Amino acid sequence: MGTIKRYTLYTLLMLIAITAFYSCEAKVEDPKQSKKKTVALIVRMKHGDYWRTVKLGAEMAAKEYDLNLNFYAPDYEEDSQSQMELLRQATLDGYDALVVAPSDDQVLQETIGLAQSSVPIITLDTEGQLPQVKSYIGTDNYDMGKKACEKMVQLIGKKGHIALVGTGRSTANAVSREKGVRDVIAQDKQVELVPVDYVQLDKKLIGELTRELVRHNPGVKGIIALDASTSIGVAEEIEKMGLQEKIKIVAIDSPPEVLEYLQEGVISATIIQKPFSMGYLGVKYALEASEGKQVPERVDTGTKVIDRDNMFWSENQKLLFPFVK
Amino acid sequence: MKRLLFGVVDAIKAKSIQFIITTSFTLVTVLVVLFVGVMLYSKFSDTAEQNAYLNTQQILEQVKYNLDSYLIGTTQIFELVDDKIRRSQSVTSEKLNEQLEAIVETRKDIVSIAVFSKKGELLMGTPAKPMRNNSKLTEQSWFRSAIDDPNNLSFSLPHIQNLFKGEYTWVVSMSRGITLKGENGDIPAVLLVDVNFKEIDDLCQRVGLGKKGYVYIIDLVGNIVYHPQQQLIYVGLKNENRSLPLKYSYGSYVDETEGEKRLITIKTVDQLGWKIIGVSYMDEIVTTKNEISRFIFWLLIFVIVIVLFVLSYISAKISRPIKMLERSMERVEQGDFTAGGPIRGSQEVEQLSSRFHLMMDKVRELMNQIIAEQEAKRKSELEVLQAQIHPHFLYNTLNSVVRMVGIGKNEDVITTITSLSKLFRISLSRGKSIITVQEELEHVRHYLIIQKMRYKQKFEYEIEAQDEVLSCKTLKLLLQPIVENAIYHGIEHMADPGFIHISASLCEGKVLFQVRDNGLGMSPEVLDGVLAGSYKSEGGSGVGIHNIHERIRLSYGEGYGLEMESEQEVGTVVKVWIPCLPDDAQEG
Numbered sequence: 001m002g003t004i005k006r007y008t009l010y011t012l013l014m015l016i017a018i019t020a021f022y023s024c025e026a027k028v029e030d031p032k033q034s035k036k037k038t039v040a041l042i043v044r045m046k047h048g049d050y051w052r053t054v055k056l057g058a059e060m061a062a063k064e065y066d067l068n069l070n071f072y073a074p075d076y077e078e079d080s081q082s083q084m085e086l087l088r089q090a091t092l093d094g095y096d097a098l099v100v101a102p103s104d105d106q107v108l109q110e111t112i113g114l115a116q117s118s119v120p121i122i123t124l125d126t127e128g129q130l131p132q133v134k135s136y137i138g139t140d141n142y143d144m145g146k147k148a149c150e151k152m153v154q155l156i157g158k159k160g161h162i163a164l165v166g167t168g169r170s171t172a173n174a175v176s177r178e179k180g181v182r183d184v185i186a187q188d189k190q191v192e193l194v195p196v197d198y199v200q201l202d203k204k205l206i207g208e209l210t211r212e213l214v215r216h217n218p219g220v221k222g223i224i225a226l227d228a229s230t231s232i233g234v235a236e237e238i239e240k241m242g243l244q245e246k247i248k249i250v251a252i253d254s255p256p257e258v259l260e261y262l263q264e265g266v267i268s269a270t271i272i273q274k275p276f277s278m279g280y281l282g283v284k285y286a287l288e289a290s291e292g293k294q295v296p297e298r299v300d301t302g303t304k305v306i307d308r309d310n311m312f313w314s315e316n317q318k319l320l321f322p323f324v325k
Numbered sequence: 326m327k328r329l330l331f332g333v334v335d336a337i338k339a340k341s342i343q344f345i346i347t348t349s350f351t352l353v354t355v356l357v358v359l360f361v362g363v364m365l366y367s368k369f370s371d372t373a374e375q376n377a378y379l380n381t382q383q384i385l386e387q388v389k390y391n392l393d394s395y396l397i398g399t400t401q402i403f404e405l406v407d408d409k410i411r412r413s414q415s416v417t418s419e420k421l422n423e424q425l426e427a428i429v430e431t432r433k434d435i436v437s438i439a440v441f442s443k444k445g446e447l448l449m450g451t452p453a454k455p456m457r458n459n460s461k462l463t464e465q466s467w468f469r470s471a472i473d474d475p476n477n478l479s480f481s482l483p484h485i486q487n488l489f490k491g492e493y494t495w496v497v498s499m500s501r502g503i504t505l506k507g508e509n510g511d512i513p514a515v516l517l518v519d520v521n522f523k524e525i526d527d528l529c530q531r532v533g534l535g536k537k538g539y540v541y542i543i544d545l546v547g548n549i550v551y552h553p554q555q556q557l558i559y560v561g562l563k564n565e566n567r568s569l570p571l572k573y574s575y576g577s578y579v580d581e582t583e584g585e586k587r588l589i590t591i592k593t594v595d596q597l598g599w600k601i602i603g604v605s606y607m608d609e610i611v612t613t614k615n616e617i618s619r620f621i622f623w624l625l626i627f628v629i630v631i632v633l634f635v636l637s638y639i640s641a642k643i644s645r646p647i648k649m650l651e652r653s654m655e656r657v658e659q660g661d662f663t664a665g666g667p668i669r670g671s672q673e674v675e676q677l678s679s680r681f682h683l684m685m686d687k688v689r690e691l692m693n694q695i696i697a698e699q700e701a702k703r704k705s706e707l708e709v710l711q712a713q714i715h716p717h718f719l720y721n722t723l724n725s726v727v728r729m730v731g732i733g734k735n736e737d738v739i740t741t742i743t744s745l746s747k748l749f750r751i752s753l754s755r756g757k758s759i760i761t762v763q764e765e766l767e768h769v770r771h772y773l774i775i776q777k778m779r780y781k782q783k784f785e786y787e788i789e790a791q792d793e794v795l796s797c798k799t800l801k802l803l804l805q806p807i808v809e810n811a812i813y814h815g816i817e818h819m820a821d822p823g824f825i826h827i828s829a830s831l832c833e834g835k836v837l838f839q840v841r842d843n844g845l846g847m848s849p850e851v852l853d854g855v856l857a858g859s860y861k862s863e864g865g866s867g868v869g870i871h872n873i874h875e876r877i878r879l880s881y882g883e884g885y886g887l888e889m890e891s892e893q894e895v896g897t898v899v900k901v902w903i904p905c906l907p908d909d910a911q912e913g
Contacts, residue, residue, distance in 0.1 A: 301560075
C-alpha cells in the first residue's frame with residue numbers, strides 16, 4: 001500500500017470520526033430545542049379582573065407544562081374588529097395551538113379560517129357546536145342562570161315578583177343565562193317575572209332603567225342582573241334610592257364593585273365563574289390537543305353562589321380576590 | 326471493502342491472527358470504555374443529583390432566611406407600635422396618632438394599625454378610614470387568638486382585610502392583647518397590625534426550582550400560607566399532599582403520590598413554625614442523567630466503531646503477509662516452485678519470507694539438478710543400447726561371418742554367431758540396467774571373440790577376475806565401449822600384434838576394472854579431451870569415454886568413475902571404479 005493511499009485512509013477515518021462525534025452531540029442537544037410548544041391565547045379584553053385571572057391561570061399552566069404563551073387582548077370588550085387584528089398578528093407570530101375567547105361568531109369564523117387544519121382550536125367562555133373546535137371550556141351559563149334564579153327565589157321567600165335585567169343581549173352566554181332563569185320561574189307558580197326593556201350596556205342607561213322598573217313595579221322584590229356591568233349599575237341605583245333592604249339583587253361575576261356591594265349588603269348574592277380554571281385548562285388542553293391526545297369536547301369549569309356569609313371563607317378568598325396587591 | 330468483509334468472515338471461521346487481534350482488542354476496549362462510562366455516569370449523575378439536592382436546600386435556606394428576617398422586622402415594628410401605645414396617655418392622643426402615621430408612611434408594607442375593644446369596637450385606627458359593615462371582625466382568627474392568648478403575638482394566615490373602606494388587600498395580621506389606661510382603670514384591648522402579604526408573595530414567586538418546581542408555605546396545622554397553585558387546589562384541579570410535610574421540620578424525601586416523582590424539601594421558619602416546602606421535579610434532575618447516559622452510549626458506539634475500523638486495518642496489515650506467505654507455500658505444495666516474490670510486512674514475516682525463498686531457491690536448484698541427471702543417465706543408457714545394435718557393427722560382423730562361410734571355416738562361424746547372440750542377450754538382459762560383474766565380463770569376452778574374428782587374430786586378450794567380485798553388481802555395458810576404443814584407436818593401426826588385458830578386482834573396498842592395451846596410446850592433450858568429453862573420434866560406436874564416466878557418477882556418486890593413463894607408443898590403461906555391491910537378490 002502506498003504512503004499517499006494510507007494517509008488518505010487515515011484522513012478519511014478522522015473525518016468519519018469527527019462527523020460521528022458531532023452528530024452524537026447534535027442528537028443530544030436537538031430534542032430540547034424543538035420540544036417547547038407555543039400556545040396563543042386571545043381573550044376579549046386586556047383589563048378587568050376576569051380576563052386578568054384567565055391570563056393568570058394560563059400562565060400557571062404554561063409554567064407547569066413548560067411552553068411559550070403568547071397573550072393577546074384588545075383594550076375594550078366586544079371589540080371584534082381589533083380582536084380579529086390580534087388574531088392575524090397571532091397567526092404571524094406562529095403557534096402550535098390556539099385558545100380563543102371570541103367576542104362574536106364573526107371572530108370565531110375568522111379564527112377557523114386563519115388557523116391551519118392541523119392546529120387545534122379551543123374556545124373559552126363561549127358556547128358553540130363547531131366541528132373545527134376541539135374543546136369548549138367555560139361556564140355552563142344555563143346552569144348559572146338557574147342558580148341565580150334559585151338563589152333569588154330563596155331570598156324573597158319563594159313568593160313575589162322579580163325582574164330580570166340585562167336580557168336581549170346577542171351573546172349566546174347571556175341568552176343561556178336568561179333561559180336558565182326563565183326555566184326556574186316556569187316551575188315556580190308563586191314567583192312572577194315583570195317585563196323589562198332591553199338597554200344598551202351603559203351604566204347611566206341601566207340606572208334609568210332600574211329607576212323606571214322600580215317606579216312601574218313597586219312590589220318587585222328582587223332583581224337578577226345577567227352580567228357584571230349590569231349588576232353594578234343596578235346596585236348603584238338601588239343604593240341611591242335607599243331600597244337595598246327592600247329589593248334583593250342577585251349579581252353575576254365578582255368585580256371589586258360587586259364585592260363591595262356584597263359586603264355592604266346591597267347585593268345579596270353573586271354567581272361567580274372560575275376564570276382561573278378556564279385559563280389553566282384552556283392552555284393545558286390546547287397543549288394536549290396539539291400533541292394529538294384526546295381532550296374532552298366540553299369542559300364546565302363550574303360556578304359558585306357567593307353571599308355575604310361565605311364571601312370571606314378562606315377557600316373563597318382566592319377565588320374572589322385572585323390578585324395579591 | 327468487500328475484500329475486508331470476506332476477510333473478516335474468513336477470520337471468524339478459523340481463529341486467525343486477524344480475528345484474535347480484532348476480537349481481543351475490541352473486547353478490551355469495550356470493557357475499558359464500558360467501565361469508564363459506567364464510572365463517569367455514576368459519578369456525573371451522583372453529582373447532578375447532589376447538586377440538585379444542594380441547590381434546592383440552598384434556595385429554601387435563602388427563602389427561610391428572607392422570611393425570617395422579614396418577620397423579625399415586622400415583629401420589631403409591632404413591638405414599637407405596642408410600646409408607643411402603652412407609653413401614650415390615651416389612644417386618641419394627637420401625638421400617638423402622628424407617630425403611628427409616620428410608621429405607616431415609612432413602612433410601605435404596613436397596611437394599617439388598629440386597636441379594638443374586646444367587643445370589636447374600633448378604638449383607634451391608622452390610617453383613619455371608615456369601617457366597613459358586616460366585617461365580622463370578632464369572628465376573625467387574629468381577634469380570637471388575641472383574646473384567647475393576650476400575651477402572645479399571633480400571626481394570622483394571609484387573608485383579605487375587610488375592615489376598612491377602600492381596596493381589599495391581602496394581609497397577614499399580627500395581633501396581641503394590650504392593656505390601655507382608661508379613666509376607670511385598665512381596659513383590655515386588641516392591637517392589630519396588618520402587614521401587606523405582597524412582599525411574602527413576591528418572595529416566594531421569585532423562587533424557581535428548575536423549570537416546573539416551586540415553593541409553597543404551610544402553617545403549623547397544614548393551612549396554605551402561600552402556594553402558587555392555590556386556586557387550582559381550592560377548585561380541585563390540583564392536589565398537594567400536605568400531611569407528610571407536616572410531620573417533618575427539616576429534610577427531603579421523594580414523593581410519588583401525584584403521579585410524578587417529585588423531590589420534596591422542607592424547612593421550618595423559626596419565628597412561626599411555618600414550613601417552607603420546595604417541590605422539584607425529579608424528571609428534570611433525571612433529564613441531566615439521561616443526557617449523560619445518552620452521551621456515554623453514543624461515545625461507546627463511536628469508540629467501538631473506530632476501534633473496529635482501526636483494529637481490522639492493523640490486524641489485516643499484520644496477517645496479510647502471513648497469509649500471502651501461506652498462499653505461496655500452498656502453491657509450492659501444488660508443485661509451482663516459481664511462486665511469489667519477497668513479501669513486505671513486519672520484520673519477522675519478512676525474515677520468514679526471505680528464508681522461505683532461499684529454501685525454495687535451493688530446492689529448485691536441486692530439483693533441476695536431479696532432472697538434468699536423470700535425463701543424462703537415460704540418454705547415455707540409450708546411447709549404449711544404440712551402440713549395441715549399431716547397424717555398422719552388425720553389418721561388419723555379419724560380413725565376416727559370410728566371408729568365413731565362404732572360406733569354409735565353419736567352426737569360426739559357429740563361434741562368431743554364438744558370441745553375437747550371447748552378446749545381444751546380455752546387452753538386452755531383459756531391460757535391466759544392472760547386471761553382475763560376471764555377466765559384464767562375459768559380455769566383453771563375447772565382444773572380444775567377435776572382434777578377434779573380424780581382425781583376423783590381430784590381437785590377443787586376457788580376462789581375469791577375482792572370485793569375490795564376480796557376484797558384485799555393476800552397470801551394464803561399461804567395459805565394451807572402452808574395449809572398443811582400445812581396438813579401434815589403440816590396436817587397429819598398430820603393426821605389431823596387440824594385447825588387451827581386462828581384470829576385475831576388489832581394491833580398497835571398491836570394484837576395479839582395468840582395461841589395458843599396448844596400442845598406440847594418446848598424447849596428453851587427447852587424453853584430457855577424451856576425459857572431458859570434448860574429443861570426438863571418427864567412427865566408433867559414438868559412446869564416449871566421458872559418457873561412461875558420467876553414467877557411473879550419476880549412478881554411484883562422486884567417488885567413482887574412470888581413470889585413464891596413456892603413453893604414446895606404450896599403451897593405455899583405463900581404470901573403472903564402481904562400488905562393491907554384492908548381488909544379494911538372486912533374480913535370474
